[in-house]
Amino acid sequence: MSEAPWLTIVGLGEDGLKGLGPASRSALESAEIVMGPPRHLALLGDIGCNTITWPVPFAEGIDRLLDLRGRRVVVLASGDPFWYGAGATLARHLKRTEWVSHPAASTFSRAASLLGWPLETTRCIGLHAAPFTRLRPELAQSARMIILVRDGSAVRDLATYLTDAGYGASLCAVLEALGGPGQRVTHAQADTMPDSAFQHPVCVAVEIAGDGPGLPLASGRPDHWFDNDGQITKRPVRAMTLSALAPRPFEHLWDIGGGSGSIGIEWLLTHPSLSATTVEPRPDRAQRVRDNASRLGVDRLNVVTGYAPDALHSLPAPNVVFVGGGLSAGMLDWLESHLATGTRVVANAVTLETEALLITTQARLGGDLLRLELSRPEPLGPRQGWKAGYPIVQWSVTL
Template identity: 65%
Template sequence: MSETPWLTILGLGEDGLDGLSTASRQELERAEVIMGPSRHLSLVPETGAERIAWPVPFADGLPILQGLKGRRTVVLASGDPFWFGAGSVIARNFAPEDWVARPGPSTFSLAAARLGWPLESTATFGLHAAPLTRLRPHLSCGLRAIVLLRDGAAVAELARYLTETGFGDTTLHVMEALGGPRERARSMSLTEALLGAFEHPVCVAFEVSGDGRSLPLASGKPDEIFETDGQITKRPVRALTLSALAPARGEHLWDIGGGSGSIGIEWLMCDPSLTATTIEPRADRAARIRANADALGQDRLQVIHGRAPDALDGLPLPDVVFIGGGLSDALLDWLASNLPSGTRLVANAVTLESEALLSQWHTKLGGDLLRIELAQAGELGTRRSWKSAYPVVQWSVTL
């Protein structure tokens, strides 16, 4: 990194200059341009530098910042710019020698210090521009979390969401303008939060309490959490399928024939670095997949309404492909011809025709062929007997 980068990403607290280090103060004094949200600019006294308010949406400010290259520029951000802040976005768009960062205390650190919570075991979420449903996979009694919210009105939305998910006994610790002269911290019930008024910037800490349903951490989530018209990979088979897909950090999945979206959604639940695209030919099912993904906090799932292989053209290439519907010789031929070596493929078949097709391709490309036969105990008159599900043949191969 250059010794004299033209751009400084400066973490500013609600106490303005009072919380800045000597080096950060010097950066402000030398700056030709100071750029940041209007609220941040108001916390810094006039220095003679040109001032530019960062526009909304955030991405619109990047071209403006590019145009300042070569002029000493300070970009103001909240606290630690690299913890749910602007720092990582700016760093991605500029060369390493262009910039230097001077972070301040994060809102998470300040909130944990007020509450006496160990930050290493507290979940942290930046929900300024993300839906509250991102919390859903994590909600479980005893979870401690600190959440950054977009504005004061979002506190009531959070209280409403926790109530609707069955965690109505949770106490909220609402903290406004932490670290500054306007700082205010209050603890309250969800009912009180629904009636309260709060000022931006605001964060909320809470320890989850109530009898709401927690989602299991293991693969094979309950079928009941997915809205479905009956087209769903059932829980035991889904668990075996996720095991065969073997998600690894940073990988991208194509889920072909999404049905209810359960495979793609569970794939994303395994790790926040994973991405997925679901391809579904029926419009009603594609809409249902979208709704399921949003409700379960996996809004980053990309849903494509279309039929494979035609709908696959132009999509970012996957690391892993799952075929749960629409299996055909033409589809397998397209995948084998167009995907790079090393791509993993898992296909499930139920009908005799699709079983025969997988057997042929297993002979051609190798891999593992697994027959899954499951039965569940059920009533038979006054006694019990086994009720068998349709057997599933699963083919797994690395192309």
Template identity: 70%
Template sequence: MSDAPWLTIIGLGEDGLNGLGAASRTALEAAEIVIGPPRHLALLGDLPCETRPWPVPFADGIAPLLELRGRPVVVLASGDPFWFGAGATLARYLAPDQWRSLPGPSTFALAANQLGWSLERTVCLGLHAAPLTRLRPHLAPQARLILLLRDGAAVQDLGSYLVAEGFGPSACHVLQALGGPREVITATTADAPSTGEFQHPVCVAVEVKGEGAALPVAGGRPDSWFEHDGQITKRPVRAMTLSALAPQPHELLWDIGGGSGSIAIEWLLTHRTLQAISFEPRADRAKRIAQNATGLGVERLSVVTGAAPDALQDQPKPQAVFVGGGLSHDLLDWLETHLDTGTRLVANAVTLETEALLLQAQARRGGDLLRLELARSEPLGPRRGWKASYPIVQWSVEL
């Protein structure tokens, strides 16, 4: 094989050949095969080489592409292939010297330049295959969002979602076929009735307005954000627990005895690179955990229905573990035997039996013990008094 990459990924705009630079034109002229979505192929018109439509779903096109290894091939993508595009997916299957990418302006850049928005202060999300609930952590008055949507119908879905969350007055700029002769920009609001159909490719730039609730950014969100049956780590204890877990970018958490999933969900809300697995023996609670995670925009939470330690087998090793339920000598022994040195472990106890277990564990393994005693003011006859909650004993240790 020659030294030149056999695969070129070209970021194509809506103006077709007119928007391509010299390097992209040269790659097209040298290509034996050009592959891309039918819409992109149509933008280029008649080509002297073979053309192939990329199949749906996208993954079905990977194997046929790899069979062309060594021949000059061009794959067409939209705008910048490495910003919510196909570039990163394709690069995973190829050595660095086998491909190159020639990006065009991204839809985000085109939209920001149309509207005069500062791109670094704008939330940019690709929602082609993601639920609209991924927006939830970003919905707050004055926030600006640019959202890539799968098709025109998704524009109406977005409006309905914003209205349901209390942000109906949000200004929505619907931008269709940006950068090409079919470009159309429509200014509306999320709660405005539809006046027509929107066509793909489409994105929506949103200026968030309304009286909807904004999700706090600090750990220890109000309990009301989580559906639960009473099995939930309450807000103040959750804040202390997350502090003890000390999440760092790119880490994985095991949440054992998930309950409502509040610990794992708040862990994921801390940073977009974090991952978590919630283990819950009850199927109804496991289903609720998944629903809570999706509703709060962190559907990447993995939920495993099963009891520890059996359910922990063959799972990727975590950097942090929280045990909120089902703590036992056997589970502690399993964790110490199977997890890597340096794994952070935090366990909370409410009952005397579990507290005794933590005291014994701390005596053997070290770590810190913390006793949390909380009381809230409540009516007491015509006055008010303090109502104490059950004390919590928290053990944190590095294995």
């Protein structure tokens, strides 16, 4: 016989009890204890059972909740608890048989219904505790997005970010307390956003407009997107390298020898489920990698300052490894002896010594070799001629 859930997670809208379905009402009527933020508890009024105010920060309430295991407990969350809500956080601490969830309409659904926007083509983003730079890959002419923000003051910060990025002409709808008696909608352009006292809970629906640069979707973004000191995998080679790395959903990359971080950053830009660790020995470059990743919206890049292979021992196992710096026989031997079967490895060489190393390693382990020779036009007297760059030898293999 399966264990009965002791915890019910109830999604609550700004209309309080009025908007609850039968299952949510039944859970509240039979609850011994209801936990929730002060605003949610106030929306319910006197519900005839003990209440506990969820503390701030949120994590401090989890142990308090777990101490109630075995009693009939309801936790209140905003809208749909499993869409940028508390549900996923709570579920990580509980067995699946211990809880049940009754969602309400999410803020995204309410906003889309109010504005007439199709959710399937609208980007829905939660930035309660995340930087606005995560919007950078999404900023493109005519894009629509609904953004959950931390509080009322964050509305003005968002408008400033859009304006600074060149999208001050974006049309914004500031949506406060959607679905409740205090609902209010304010329409404004980002660069003329009024300095109003917007009230939490609040979200902002944005139609992107302006002459700001859009970040290309294809691998091999222009080099100027990456702050660097000259140590960067240049755009054409980067495009070929990302093709060889062949990212697939939920994979983890080791980028050994980060430089500007362009390989790890472009890997993460490919899909939100991807993760990556960049290993860079120079502290100044490691910080530059962090800055580039944050500015381009992938602050989830893990940057480790240290020398490989010593810095690799404690890292989560990779699915894919790129060696762009520090390539040596010792490094390749370490990777061969420590990486799991099926791990993909891509290495680029520019010197004769490392090229010879890749050729001999390919003869022993197999895989593919590719030689890239690129030329650019440069002045040649009164005319122009092709100036060849250093050829790149690339080895890719599945161990």
